[in-house]
Amino acid sequence: MASFIQYLSQWRQARLESFINKRIPASDSHTLDRKNIFILPNWSGLCYLAVCAAIYLLATNYESNLGLLLCYWLLGIFLVILYLSYFNLAGIKLVSSQTFDVHVEQNLTLQIQLISDKDRYSFCWQDGYKTELKKVNASHQFVNLGWQAKQRGLFRFPRVRLYSTAPFGLFNVWTWLDFNRKTYVYPKPLTCPEYQFGTGRSDSEMDDSSNDENIGDSEFYGLKPYQLGEPLSRVAWKRASYNNEWQVKQFEQSISDDVWFSLAKVAGSEIEEKLSKLTWLLINAQQQNMTYGLELGHKVLQPQTGAAHLKSCLLALAKY
Numbered sequence: 001m002a003s004f005i006q007y008l009s010q011w012r013q014a015r016l017e018s019f020i021n022k023r024i025p026a027s028d029s030h031t032l033d034r035k036n037i038f039i040l041p042n043w044s045g046l047c048y049l050a051v052c053a054a055i056y057l058l059a060t061n062y063e064s065n066l067g068l069l070l071c072y073w074l075l076g077i078f079l080v081i082l083y084l085s086y087f088n089l090a091g092i093k094l095v096s097s098q099t100f101d102v103h104v105e106q107n108l109t110l111q112i113q114l115i116s117d118k119d120r121y122s123f124c125w126q127d128g129y130k131t132e133l134k135k136v137n138a139s140h141q142f143v144n145l146g147w148q149a150k151q152r153g154l155f156r157f158p159r160v161r162l163y164s165t166a167p168f169g170l171f172n173v174w175t176w177l178d179f180n181r182k183t184y185v186y187p188k189p190l191t192c193p194e195y196q197f198g199t200g201r202s203d204s205e206m207d208d209s210s211n212d213e214n215i216g217d218s219e220f221y222g223l224k225p226y227q228l229g230e231p232l233s234r235v236a237w238k239r240a241s242y243n244n245e246w247q248v249k250q251f252e253q254s255i256s257d258d259v260w261f262s263l264a265k266v267a268g269s270e271i272e273e274k275l276s277k278l279t280w281l282l283i284n285a286q287q288q289n290m291t292y293g294l295e296l297g298h299k300v301l302q303p304q305t306g307a308a309h310l311k312s313c314l315l316a317l318a319k320y
Contacts, residue, residue, distance in 0.1 A: 020159070026178035029095040036175050039086055045170035048078060078170070085171040088164055092116045092136070096179035099157070101314070102149050103279070104188040110145045110157050110181060122166040149185040152275070152318050156182040184318045189283060190276035192266070196284055199265035201295055223247040258303035259285060262295040263320075275317050282317075286310045296320050 024036045041049065052074050059067025097111040110127075114136050123133040128147035145160060163174035223236060225247060236247045261281050268274035278294070285292040286305070293303035294313045299320075301313055 020176050021178075024176055024178070026180035028180055029093065030175075030177050030179075031093045032089050032091065032175060034090070036177075037086065037089055037173060038175065039082070039171055039173045041170060042165065042172045045078075048074075048170055052078070081168050081170050084167050085164070085173050088120050088122075088166050089162075089173050089175070091118075092120060094162075094177065094179075096181055099181050099183040101184045101186060101311075101318075103186045104149050104152055106149050108147045108149050108155060108157075108183065108185070110147075110179065112143050112145060112179070113140055114143060115140045120164075120166075122164050124163050126161040126163070152185045152187045152272075154182060154318075155185050184315060186314045186318050187272065187275040187279045189280035190273065191280055192277040195261070195266060195277065195281055196288075198259035198292075199262045199281075201260045202262045202264035257291055259290050259292040260295060260303070261285070261292060263297065264295070275320065279314065279317055282310060282313050 024030070030036065052071050055067055055074070056071045058064070059071060093115040095113045095115065097113065099108075099110060102108055108128075114123075116136055116138055118138050120136040121134070123136055123143075125131040125143070125145055127145040129145075131143060131145055133141075133143060147155075147157070149155065157179060159176045159178045161174055161176055163172060165172060225245075261278055263274055263278060266274045266277050268277060282292065282294065286307070286309075289305065291303045291305045292313075294301040294316060296316055297320075299316060301309075301316060
């Protein structure tokens with residue numbers, strides 16, 4: 001029985017989401033009108049109708065024309081309030097602004113610009129912090145909707161419910177808006193000064209190909225006899241064809257100021273802890289104007305510096 005109720009609830013939720021997605025498609029801007037506004041009496045409005053119904057029954061029972069007149073007058077006011085409640089939201093335009101990447105446990109902010117041709121009242125948002133505006137002035141106004149970043153990776157801003165009970169609190173007027181915005185959440189920085197001057201690259205990456213890439217920055221030093229296990233790309237094949245003796249080219253490496261941070265070299269019991277440490281190391285290296293590279297398994301970002309490089313490294317951590 002419990003599983004059937006759960007299935008029924010999921011089915012109803014899926015049908016509701018499908019209906020809303022078709023009726024109010026995702027967009028970076030929305031203009032509120034009869035196509036995307038819903039309105040129903042709330043409990044106060046239902047009590048108001050119940051009083052009208054009681055007055056009507058008493059008036060018809062006692063044949064009181066004044067009672068019937070009062071009932072119809074109250075119902076007329078009810079309809080006027082219905083239109084006022086609807087037009088409190090109708091006609092306003094909402095435009096979303098650019099979002100920014102954050103770290104875990106920081107606030108994700110979605111800035112919305114409200115463009116209105118008249119004053120409006122009591123706007124409430126069902127975001128992470130239940131943002132509320134007592135009054136929306138004519139022309140334009142900005143509001144920041146917020147959620148807390150709980151885990152790293154891609155965060156897609158959810159549909160947010162905008163509702164109002166103004167002007168008399170008898171109707172709930174609402175809409176569900178998807179601003180089609182997303183952002184990335186970086187790992188939370190975790191201080192680890194023991195690695196601030198680099199961790200070095202993992203042993204698996206220090207292969208023949210990586211050594212050959214460094215030759216371009218080195219100077220030829222001489223030859224030495226070949227030993228088993230040395231890279232064949234270093235063998236002086238022309239000399240070997242003359243005397244049948246294999247000799248290996250030696251190069252004098254130039255001193256490099258590049259700093260490497262490797263996931264495999266960072267100590268930690270969990271992957272999230274290691275990524276958090278790398279996040280702090282990258283930010284610290286950028287603040288110290290270091291030239292740094294990042295190694296995440298098979299993904300390698302060559303040493304560079306600058307804000308764009310830092311963002312690329314943090315984005316790689318978020319996607320890992």
